Amino acid sequence: MYCRICKKENNVKSIRSIKSPFIDLTYKLYECSLCRSKFFNSDEYDINLHSIYNDYYKNQNPATSFIKDKYWENQVKIIKKILGHKPQSVLDAGCKTGDFLMHFPDNIIREGVELSDSNYYSVPKVVDNN
Numbered sequence: 001m002y003c004r005i006c007k008k009e010n011n012v013k014s015i016r017s018i019k020s021p022f023i024d025l026t027y028k029l030y031e032c033s034l035c036r037s038k039f040f041n042s043d044e045y046d047i048n049l050h051s052i053y054n055d056y057y058k059n060q061n062p063a064t065s066f067i068k069d070k071y072w073e074n075q076v077k078i079i080k081k082i083l084g085h086k087p088q089s090v091l092d093a094g095c096k097t098g099d100f101l102m103h104f105p106d107n108i109i110r111e112g113v114e115l116s117d118s119n120y121y122s123v124p125k126v127v128d129n130n
């Protein structure tokens, strides 16, 4: 198996099984020993991630505005500490409405990807004061 991030082969191993919070599925979590990324292999299961996320999030209350959150503020501090410097850009894979990205300063590049259409339509409007 190859790593989904660094694309190298032969450095990926299964580290544990995780029960999905979305559907009745227990899947293997893999880790790459080179880049330390963790992921699951959707090819191992007969699932459609797009429809799973859509079904899950369409029943959630849509966000109406951006609110600073202590949990996400702490995650940003942890990331800066791990990196040892301030990031110049950040990519949030599975960003939901982008709330986590909004906790990074607006002078860095912030990008997010999201499979769920229902999250896309519930992204709160952000007022830019500049």
Ligand SMILES: [Zn+2]
Binding pocket: 003, 004, 005, 006, 007, 008, 032, 033, 034, 035, 036, 037
């Ligand atoms: Zn890797």
